[in-house]
Amino acid sequence: MSPQRARLHWTGQAASDAIRQAAARGLLLAAEHTLAASRQRVPINEGVLERSGAASVDEQQLAAVVSYDTPYAVRVHEDMNARHLPGRSAKYLESVLPEVAGDVQSLIGAQVRRALRS
Structure with a gap:
């Protein structure tokens, strides 16, 4: 049996850079989804x-x-005693985080996987 040969061209820094850029794209998509x-x-x-x-x-x-950028954003977010229209509530940002966590992970992961295939 003759010995097998393989050639490997390592582009570690380029791969790391592509993964980092993909992670940043995924983070933006995830943040927009959360928003x-x-x-x-x-x-x-x-x-x-x-x-x-x-x-x-x-x-x-x-x-x-x-983020929400009004002088009263934090007050509205934190006031658990305020009354709002149906479907609207205090903790409007905090309360969605557990619900979108899986989507956030999927969005970031998909961008990184796409970069690794390139």
Whole structure:
């Protein structure tokens, strides 16, 4: 039996860079998905709070943020005694996190898998 030969061309840094970029894309998709879910629960008076929602990613830290930017966003989020329209509630961001956790993992994973196939 003759010896088998294989040639390996290692592109470790390029692979790491592609995975990191894919993870950042996945984080943005996941943050946007979380934002969309939370917008379904944001208490609505005039719609300003809902429209102030944003999703962003720090690609260096690989961290995603979903935020609402009004002077009263935190107060509305935390006031468990306030009354809201049906389907709208306090904790409009916090309450969706456990529900979208699986989707978040899937979105990030799909982007990383796609990068690994390239």
